[in-house]
Amino acid sequence: xxxxxxxxxxxxxxGALALLLAEEDVPGALGPWDxxxxxxxxxxxxxxxxxxxxxQTATLLAPGGGLAKIVAxxxxxxxxxxxxxxxxxxxAAAAALAKEEKAVLDARLAGGAEAAAExxxxxxxxxxxxxxxxxxxxxxxxxxxxxxxxxxxxxAKAKAAFAPRKAVAxxxxxxxxxxxxxxxxxxxxxxxxxxxxxxxxxxxxxVMGPKELRKLGFGAMLGVAQGSAxxxxxxxxxxxxxxxxxxxxxxxxxxxxxxxxxxxxxKPAAGMEDMKWDMAGAGTVAGLMAALAGRKAKxxxxxxxxxxxxxxxxxxxxxxxxxxxxxxxxxxxINTDAEGRLVLADVMHxxxxxxxxxxxxxxxxxxxxxxxxxxxxxxxLFSNNEELAQQIVAAGEAVGEHCWRMPLGxxxxxxxxxxxxxxxxxxxxxxxxxxxxxxxxxxxxGRGTDKATPWAHLDIAGTAWTTKDHATVPKGATAFGxxxxxxxxxxxxxx
Amino acid sequence: MRLRPRPGGxxxxxxxxxxxxxxxxxxxxxAAAAAGxxxxxxxxLRLFLPREAVLVGCGDGSPAALLRAGAAGLRALWPQDRAxxxxxxxxxxxxAPADAALLAEGALIATWTPPVPRAEPWPSPPRRLDLLCxxxxxxxxALEAAEAVAxxxxxxxxxxxxxxxxxxxxxxxxxxxxxxxxxxxxxxIGPKRLARMGAGGLCAVGxxxxxxPYLVTLRWRGSIPADPVVxxxxxxxxxxxxxxxKPAxxxxxxxxxxxxAAAAAGAMLALARRRSSAxxxxxxxxxxxxxxxxxxxxxxxxxxxxxxxxxxVDTDAEGRLVLADALAxxxxxxxxxxxxxxxxxxxxxxxxxGHHRAGLFGSDPPLMAALAAAGEAxGERLWPLxxxxxxxxxxxxxxxxxxxxxxxxxxxxxxxxxxxxACHAAAFLREFAGDVPWGHLDIAGVESLAQAGPFGPKGMPSGFGxxxxxxxxxxxxxxxxxx
Numbered sequence: 001x002x003x004x005x006x007x008x009x010x011x012x013x014x015g016a017l018a019l020l021l022a023e024e025d026v027p028g029a030l031g032p033w034d035x036x037x038x039x040x041x042x043x044x045x046x047x048x049x050x051x052x053x054x055x056q057t058a059t060l061l062a063p064g065g066g067l068a069k070i071v072a073x074x075x076x077x078x079x080x081x082x083x084x085x086x087x088x089x090x091x092a093a094a095a096a097l098a099k100e101e102k103a104v105l106d107a108r109l110a111g112g113a114e115a116a117a118e119x120x121x122x123x124x125x126x127x128x129x130x131x132x133x134x135x136x137x138x139x140x141x142x143x144x145x146x147x148x149x150x151x152x153x154x155x156a157k158a159k160a161a162f163a164p165r166k167a168v169a170x171x172x173x174x175x176x177x178x179x180x181x182x183x184x185x186x187x188x189x190x191x192x193x194x195x196x197x198x199x200x201x202x203x204x205x206x207v208m209g210p211k212e213l214r215k216l217g218f219g220a221m222l223g224v225a226q227g228s229a230x231x232x233x234x235x236x237x238x239x240x241x242x243x244x245x246x247x248x249x250x251x252x253x254x255x256x257x258x259x260x261x262x263x264x265x266x267k268p269a270a271g272m273e274d275m276k277w278d279m280a281g282a283g284t285v286a287g288l289m290a291a292l293a294g295r296k297a298k299x300x301x302x303x304x305x306x307x308x309x310x311x312x313x314x315x316x317x318x319x320x321x322x323x324x325x326x327x328x329x330x331x332x333x334i335n336t337d338a339e340g341r342l343v344l345a346d347v348m349h350x351x352x353x354x355x356x357x358x359x360x361x362x363x364x365x366x367x368x369x370x371x372x373x374x375x376x377x378x379x380x381l382f383s384n385n386e387e388l389a390q391q392i393v394a395a396g397e398a399v400g401e402h403c404w405r406m407p408l409g410x411x412x413x414x415x416x417x418x419x420x421x422x423x424x425x426x427x428x429x430x431x432x433x434x435x436x437x438x439x440x441x442x443x444x445x446g447r448g449t450d451k452a453t454p455w456a457h458l459d460i461a462g463t464a465w466t467t468k469d470h471a472t473v474p475k476g477a478t479a480f481g482x483x484x485x486x487x488x489x490x491x492x493x494x495x
Numbered sequence: 496m497r498l499r500p501r502p503g504g505x506x507x508x509x510x511x512x513x514x515x516x517x518x519x520x521x522x523x524x525x526a527a528a529a530a531g532x533x534x535x536x537x538x539x540l541r542l543f544l545p546r547e548a549v550l551v552g553c554g555d556g557s558p559a560a561l562l563r564a565g566a567a568g569l570r571a572l573w574p575q576d577r578a579x580x581x582x583x584x585x586x587x588x589x590x591a592p593a594d595a596a597l598l599a600e601g602a603l604i605a606t607w608t609p610p611v612p613r614a615e616p617w618p619s620p621p622r623r624l625d626l627l628c629x630x631x632x633x634x635x636x637a638l639e640a641a642e643a644v645a646x647x648x649x650x651x652x653x654x655x656x657x658x659x660x661x662x663x664x665x666x667x668x669x670x671x672x673x674x675x676x677x678x679x680x681x682x683x684i685g686p687k688r689l690a691r692m693g694a695g696g697l698c699a700v701g702x703x704x705x706x707x708p709y710l711v712t713l714r715w716r717g718s719i720p721a722d723p724v725v726x727x728x729x730x731x732x733x734x735x736x737x738x739x740x741k742p743a744x745x746x747x748x749x750x751x752x753x754x755x756a757a758a759a760a761g762a763m764l765a766l767a768r769r770r771s772s773a774x775x776x777x778x779x780x781x782x783x784x785x786x787x788x789x790x791x792x793x794x795x796x797x798x799x800x801x802x803x804x805x806x807x808v809d810t811d812a813e814g815r816l817v818l819a820d821a822l823a824x825x826x827x828x829x830x831x832x833x834x835x836x837x838x839x840x841x842x843x844x845x846x847x848x849g850h851h852r853a854g855l856f857g858s859d860p861p862l863m864a865a866l867a868a869a870g871e872a873x874g875e876r877l878w879p880l881x882x883x884x885x886x887x888x889x890x891x892x893x894x895x896x897x898x899x900x901x902x903x904x905x906x907x908x909x910x911x912x913x914x915x916x917a918c919h920a921a922a923f924l925r926e927f928a929g930d931v932p933w934g935h936l937d938i939a940g941v942e943s944l945a946q947a948g949p950f951g952p953k954g955m956p957s958g959f960g961x962x963x964x965x966x967x968x969x970x971x972x973x974x975x976x977x978x
Contacts, residue, residue: 271910
């Protein structure tokens with residue numbers, strides 16, 4: 001992680017300087033920097049037509065005063081500047097300074113201590129890079145920035161405000177890392193092993209293998225796993241941070257298909273490499289648990305990961321197979337590529353049986369249909385609970401991880417009717433993300449009554465990975481959901 | 496079939512439809528019990544003793560369930576292999592007038608048969624349906640409205656059912672011109688004038704066909720001095736896909752690619768028939784997306800009616816091109832208070848929502864909420880979908896002001912297979928709606944019946960949109976003080 005420190009303002013006499021400027025600050029409030037550069041800053045910004053517009057950047061080389069460069073970053077009008085805007089500006093600064101050996105970021109014009117912490121969060125989130133497998137990259141092509149002092153009048157307060165954010169960023173990075181790892185490295189066993197490493201944060205981590213899963217009656221999940229040489233795992237991560245003991249915990253459940261070939265219903269070759277991130281739901285839940293533990297959240301939460309690899313082989317499950325889920329309901333497997341819901345069915349049932357949770361949120365890169373429905377800007381949100389759904393949408397807006405509510409209904413559920421078992425695992429192409437959610441809902445205990453477990457399902461197939469850089473999310477694994485659910489917990493379920 | 500309110504009990508010797516929300520009444524209780532009849536399941540049960548009757552369950556009592564119950568009741572009395580009895584009765588005592596009207600409307604809609612000539616004609620439906628009620632006067636206005644709306648639905652279904660050869664653009668325009676009979680003002684703009692006007696989208700899409708394109712405006716003056724609500728409909732009489740030709744499988748369904756225009760026309764007829772006080776208009780873009788020497792090509796750049804240039808990527812995404820010109824024309828000529836586009840626009844919306852809801856997009860939250868509410872009230876249900884910043888950004892073109900869709904296979908990730916085309920289409924249309932409050936219904940997937948039932952066989956037109964638009968107008972545009 002980029003090493004962030006907070007410092008009282010002082011004029012650096014070398015290296016690079018990033019300046020965050022609102023529209024009101026240009027050219028009036030350039031102050032000491034303009035003096036230090038003998039007016040060059042003002043002249044340079046004028047020549048670059050820099051107005052402080054949101055997202056605008058201008059780079060001035062050799063501006064004087066010993067500085068190598070000044071990067072000016074626009075915050076937009078101060079009245080509409082919010083946390084997301086400050087994070088984005090921090091992200092833009094990190095991107096602009098990545099190749100510098102020495103740089104400082106002046107965040108004073110973005111606000112006080114909280115603002116400085118938000119800017120810093122944006123910077124670390126953007127600066128993250130996954131390059132452990134690049135062995136021949138030339139040093140000059142690598143990012144050099146390793147530390148970034150952030151200038152603020154309230155350095156001590158900013159440091160305190162940054163601490164919980166740093167913990168969340170650590171969670172995000174855990175997620176991004178496991179999602180980025182190639183599938184030959186990150187098998188279910190290896191994923192579980194890395195989760196074990198989170199014990200140092202105070203999480204209780206249990207790992208269960210095929211023997212335990214058989215005992216639990218996880219017929220659906222084992223059916224998916226049976227084609228692979230890599231054994232399945234279920235990981236249970238527990239965080240007990242609530243002041244009051246014995247309260248019902250929150251359960252977060254992640255789909256963790258470490259590689260999804262589609263199985264016997266094999267996928268087309270083009271783009272199949274993307275299926276290494278078919279474990280992003282589980283990766284997100286693990287990262288979320290790391291974030292909650294890292295910032296010592298006052299909540300009892302349980303993360304459950306269903307980890308399998310979906311391979312075609314002589315032992316793989318076939319279309320037509322009937323499997324018995326842990327809930328006792330039977331499923332006719334029509335398409336072996338609709339495997340995520342089979343894994344989730346067993347894990348969701350187990351989570352409710354064992355923990356009787358206050359609520360349950362599952363995350364899964366579940367369907368292509370959700371991308372055809374919504375694209376890559378919103379995750380699909382399905383829920384049986386109005387209040388929970390609204391809380392999730394609001395938390396997503398606050399951190400820039402947008403969710404869009406999708407419908408559920410009997411008419412969709414009917415499409416899962418099987419001639420031989422309690423249900424099929426697919427309901428056809430039309431409304432494909434909805435029928436997938438209907439399938440999951442069949443494993444929500446008390447469904448259809450007012451005692452139903454409050455449940456939300458996030459279909460993150462379109463948002464777990466990005467092919468473009470965004471303000472605080474570099475190209476690649478996004479960790480979509482970690483910050484959203486951390487915010488959900490912080491806003492509504494702590495104390 | 497005509498509806499007639501009739502106070503009092505069931506006349507002897509006439510088949511009776513008995514809609515039920517609970518247990519069957521005494522003379523039928525035993526038979527109902529013997530058959531295991533459950534009103535909540537919405538089934539119909541035909542009985543011959545103690546008299547000829549159909550018990551029909553009202554399901555969950557929702558508007559959709561009532562409409563369906565009315566239809567199921569009528570259908571049970573009228574098997575398709577023989578002519579129906581001349582007069583039938585439905586006992587709606589105990590139902591509120593609005594619910595009784597829904598039952599009657601369902602029965603009326605169920606009398607529809609395809610308008611295509613056959614040597615062996617469709618058996619005729621009953622000529623009259625008596626609605627047994629307490630007070631005749633309380634029911635009459637609701638029944639009149641139901642008849643008006645059902646006539647609109649009938650028109651829409653007739654138009655959609657007609658295949659490409661029987662309803663080419665020219666014939667469609669003629670059918671619409673005939674609506675002058677209903678006191679609608681009709682203006683038909685033909686291909687020459689469209690070319691002169693610069694309707695580049697409509698002309699490019701319709702250029703290869705043997706007739707058309709047309710831009711048809713239907714206007715209902717109403718009695719309130721206000722700007723009209725304007726329905727803008729996609730009327731592709733047949734969609735081959737053009738140069739980007741569709742696969743053969745299922746192509747016959749493309750006769751229904753004018754269902755948006757048909758629904759808009761049906762709604763206008765309904766408003767006229769019930770003498771709505773609200774001023775309203777429909778602008779219908781009518782063309783055949785044919786494959787020929789004059790077809791437009793992928794890569795073509797069109798100059799649209801509003802002056803903007805559009806790069807054509809996929810000629811099978813033609814609906815948004817004709818709608819763009821229709822929206823521009825509506826804005827220019829009609830000063831709309833609000834615009835609603837209706838179109839069988841994308842396969843993407845079917846993947847998103849299946850066959851049970853249409854996609855709802857728009858720029859104006861109050862209008863969108865009104866549309867969604869009208870959908871719930873009529874059982875023509877909608878679900879909102881987003882137009883995100885990135886959907887708009889995806890339409891940036893390297894050569895023109897914008898492109899109309901994203902090339903196949905150029906999606907982000909997953910081998911580029913998955914494109915949010917319904918969102919892209921809506922983002923495209925929004926550009927042409929300007930600052931007029933605008934809502935958009937992508938009705939692909941709901942324009943035809945998803946399964947066989949009392950409204951007809953699977954694949955026949957549903958008339959989706961007519962009842963919803965009529966309700967939208969009744970609820971939101973007939974208030975004289977809305978200015």
